[in-house]
Amino acid sequence: xxxxxxxxxxxxxxxxxxxxxxxxxxxxxxxxxxxxxxxxxxxxxxxxxxxxxxxxxxxxxxxxxxxxxxxxxxxxxxxxxxxxxxxxxxxxxxxxxxxxxxxxxxxxxxxxxxxxxxxxxxxxxxxxxxxxxxxxxxxxxxxxxxxxxxxxxxxxxxxxxxxxxxxxxxxxxxxxxxxxxxxxxxxxxxxxxxxxxxxxxxxxxxxxxxxxxxxxxxxxxxxxxxxxxxxxxxxxxxxxxxxxxxxxxxxxxxxxxxxxxxxxxxxxxxxxxxxxxxxxxxxxxxxxxxxxxxxxxxxxxxxxxxxxxxxxxxxxxxxxxxxx
Amino acid sequence: xxxxxxxxxxxxxxxxxxxxxxxxxxxxxxxxxxxxxxxxxxxxxxxxxxxxxxxxxxxxxxxxxxxxxxxxxxxxxxxxxxxxxxxxxxxxxxxxxxxxxxxxxxxxxxxxxxxxxxxxxxxxxxxxxxxxxxxxxxxxxxxxxxxxxxxxxxxxxxxxxxxxxxxxxxxxxxxxxxxxxxxxxxxxxxxxxxxxxxxxxxxxxxxxxxxxxxxxxxxxxxxxxxxxxxxxxxxxxxxxxxxxxxxxxxxxxxxxxxxxxxxxxxxxxxxxxxxxxxxxxxxxxxxxxxxxxxxxxxxxxxxxxxxxxxxxxxxxxxxxxxxxxx
Ligand SMILES: Cc1ncc(C[n+]2csc(CCOP(=O)(O)OP(=O)(O)O)c2C)c(N)n1
Numbered sequence: 001x002x003x004x005x006x007x008x009x010x011x012x013x014x015x016x017x018x019x020x021x022x023x024x025x026x027x028x029x030x031x032x033x034x035x036x037x038x039x040x041x042x043x044x045x046x047x048x049x050x051x052x053x054x055x056x057x058x059x060x061x062x063x064x065x066x067x068x069x070x071x072x073x074x075x076x077x078x079x080x081x082x083x084x085x086x087x088x089x090x091x092x093x094x095x096x097x098x099x100x101x102x103x104x105x106x107x108x109x110x111x112x113x114x115x116x117x118x119x120x121x122x123x124x125x126x127x128x129x130x131x132x133x134x135x136x137x138x139x140x141x142x143x144x145x146x147x148x149x150x151x152x153x154x155x156x157x158x159x160x161x162x163x164x165x166x167x168x169x170x171x172x173x174x175x176x177x178x179x180x181x182x183x184x185x186x187x188x189x190x191x192x193x194x195x196x197x198x199x200x201x202x203x204x205x206x207x208x209x210x211x212x213x214x215x216x217x218x219x220x221x222x223x224x225x226x227x228x229x230x231x232x233x234x235x236x237x238x239x240x241x242x243x244x245x246x247x248x249x250x251x252x253x254x255x256x257x258x259x260x261x262x263x264x265x266x267x268x269x270x271x272x273x274x275x276x277x278x279x280x281x282x283x284x285x286x287x288x289x290x291x292x293x294x295x296x297x298x299x300x301x302x303x304x305x306x307x308x309x310x311x312x313x314x315x316x317x318x319x320x321x322x323x324x
Numbered sequence: 325x326x327x328x329x330x331x332x333x334x335x336x337x338x339x340x341x342x343x344x345x346x347x348x349x350x351x352x353x354x355x356x357x358x359x360x361x362x363x364x365x366x367x368x369x370x371x372x373x374x375x376x377x378x379x380x381x382x383x384x385x386x387x388x389x390x391x392x393x394x395x396x397x398x399x400x401x402x403x404x405x406x407x408x409x410x411x412x413x414x415x416x417x418x419x420x421x422x423x424x425x426x427x428x429x430x431x432x433x434x435x436x437x438x439x440x441x442x443x444x445x446x447x448x449x450x451x452x453x454x455x456x457x458x459x460x461x462x463x464x465x466x467x468x469x470x471x472x473x474x475x476x477x478x479x480x481x482x483x484x485x486x487x488x489x490x491x492x493x494x495x496x497x498x499x500x501x502x503x504x505x506x507x508x509x510x511x512x513x514x515x516x517x518x519x520x521x522x523x524x525x526x527x528x529x530x531x532x533x534x535x536x537x538x539x540x541x542x543x544x545x546x547x548x549x550x551x552x553x554x555x556x557x558x559x560x561x562x563x564x565x566x567x568x569x570x571x572x573x574x575x576x577x578x579x580x581x582x583x584x585x586x587x588x589x590x591x592x593x594x595x596x597x598x599x600x601x602x603x604x605x606x607x608x609x610x611x612x613x614x615x616x617x618x619x620x621x622x623x624x625x626x627x628x629x630x631x632x633x634x635x636x637x638x639x640x641x642x643x644x645x646x647x648x649x650x
Contacts, residue, residue: 033580034509057479057515058446058507086445089480124366124417126428128444297647301366301428302417306640 004184007177009151010040010116013158014078016188018048021076024162027054027063028080028116037082038118038177060090064115068098068167071113076162084119084171085128091136098167099142114161118174119147120212120262121294122308126301132211132263132294137169138240138272144193145240147171149214151182153237156191164193173212194241198250202232205256205321208247208273210236213262213309220314231318239269244276251277255286256321260309265293287324290317335608341383341540342603343617345375345596348399350621351408354629355398355415355429359575363632364415367444368429369396373570376595377502378403380543381470381563384551390438390456390469392449395430396502396569397442400472405437412628418635425638446507447480449473450499454486457495457560468554470498475564476507478524479515487562491528494559498550499525501564502537508573509581525562537567538593570594 004012018024026041026048032055035042045053056063060081067077081087087094094115102110121130137145146161146168148154154172161168199214200221209217214235221231232250236242251257257277259270274289292309299307325333352372358364371378374396382403385391393400401411406422414421415429423433430444440456443449453471460467477483478501490497501521505512518524525532531553535546543565550561568590572579579587603609 030509058476059479061481300426300643302425
């Protein structure tokens with residue numbers, strides 16, 4: 001066991017997967033010698049050489065598109081988009097090409113590949129370095145979308161993503177890259193996609209989140225505990241597929257749910273979770289599902305912490321579902 | 325004009341060019357300091373070393389021309405006429421900033437000077453420049469749009485689409501490629517099959533020249549010639565400015581991709597030093613002149629910092645405004 005932060009874990013996991021499977025190839029801007037701007041591919045260039053850790057020019061469309069081509073041809077590309085905000089120039093290749101290849105070719109071809117992208121705000125990055133584009137991808141049948149919140153999960157989920165037979169968008173909450181360390185086992189393990197995890201047991205309500213906002217959600221749960229309110233906290237970990245069963249079971253038992261996500265409010269992925277809850281288990285609810293989200297604005301620079309669904313906003317929503 | 329008058333004019337102009345470069349240099353040195361002091365946050369990309377490019381090109385433009393820039397745009401904004409105060413306040417995230425403090429360093433905008441923004445998406449500004457120029461053409465206006473970008477952008481699809489459209493439709497765009505040899509950590513030769521960027525540009529059927537970007541006079545002359553040709557209806561023009569950034573790509577960059585010797589050798593061609601020496605050699609720059617120019621720059625920076633310090637954050641409720649027209 002080693003105590004690692006998230007970005008160290010990702011680098012190690014990539015290393016392990018490259019050793020395990022020769023077909024795994026990394027590609028992206030400055031992923032080679034530089035080891036990636038966040039160092040998520042540190043040391044891999046020295047170890048595996050330029051044919052397996054490919055530095056590419058500024059060409060997001062071609063990075064993702066070439067990954068599709070390599071994947072079709074039997075490789076297991078892991079493309080890095082340096083910031084999730086830069087995925088848009090490559091959007092077509094991900095949404096129209098990678099996602100649809102299997103279906104479009106009548107199941108003759110497929111693109112088993114991973115597109116990693118440091119995602120989210122809270123680092124004063126401003127409009128083009130803070131966004132949370134997950135909704136675009138969960139709205140794209142053919143893609144899978146994963147969004148871990150801990151070093152341990154990053155390893156298990158990244159391994160699953162790399163071994164998956166379909167294209168996986170792997171979103172990494174960049175403000176948590178170095179936020180904390182935890183014990184990460186050296187041995188190989190995977191975490192299935194679509195399996196949520198309970199981070200805190202609780203009996204009064206359920207709080208559901210994923211990725212970067214897990215931190216705020218857990219802090220809110222701790223604050224509630226001091227007030228004598230017992231909140232269960234669920235980390236979805238993967239958004240497409242997502243763990244409907246776990247969510248419905250928990251929410252049905254507690255009757256109250258608050259959903260937290262940092263992406264803009266309209267058509268936020270958690271609205272899908274809320275809608276499913278309403279459709280499936282309305283009769284068990286004591287209060288409407290309540291969302292706490294980012295705002296329907298671009299991500300502002302100076303007050304980006306206020307944009308995040310912070311502890312106070314979460315607590316307010318909890319109060320509302322309790323008082324309802 | 326008498327010879328004496330000519331010399332006088334030349335001197336005045338030369339000192340003006342030096343002044344402009346110094347304004348950028350001192351402003352950005354302060355920015356670096358303020359970043360360390362966490363007054364400026366997020367990402368900060370300094371233009372130090374490249375000042376001759378913005379300086380020379382801006383001289384060639386008229387007030388009603390347009391400028392499109394990148395995330396490394398403090399100098400372009402400053403010389404375009406955006407006040408140092410408004411730029412600094414923006415970098416502080418204050419609502420008195422030129423974009424209300426919403427974007428910071430990489431998102432400077434100013435309608436009055438037709439400064440259409442920094443842009444943190446590499447290549448993101450090029451299509452906009454094409455559109456501005458197309459509008460000018462369709463409206464019969466003899467205006468030029470100068471579009472700045474780094475050589476890294478040349479690998480993006482948006483570069484090629486924009487170059488093609490500008491040439492195809494004969495649009496008044498001046499493409500200003502600031503070739504610093506590295507896009508973040510990626511050397512030109514590792515990102516372009518054809519490293520001669522003027523050949524690349526010329527393949528779109530537009531005039532394309534390579535210019536010493538450390539020589540402010542060379543930049544000014546090339547830009548003036550290009551702008552004149554564009555304004556005369558000649559269509560787009562591509563200028564590659566060979567320059568170098570003396571600082572790291574941004575404030576987080578271990579600079580493993582280039583040697584200290586290489587940086588040092590480029591610093592020997594510091595555009596400000598080169599030009600100052602040139603002027604001194606001709607007797608056009610005295611110590612007193614330099615003190616005066618430095619003082620002007622220092623005062624401007626001091627005013628900018630005071631203004632930014634005194635500014636305020638936009639009230640939170642206001643942040644939901646201007647996503648759409650009110
Ligand atoms: C679409 C996109 N991809 C990647 C980035 C990250 N990035 C920012 S600047 C940069 C290097 C750009 O180099 P260049 O165009 O030469 O300009 P310079 O920084 O040298 O001024 C990279 C890779 C980005 N901002 N946008």
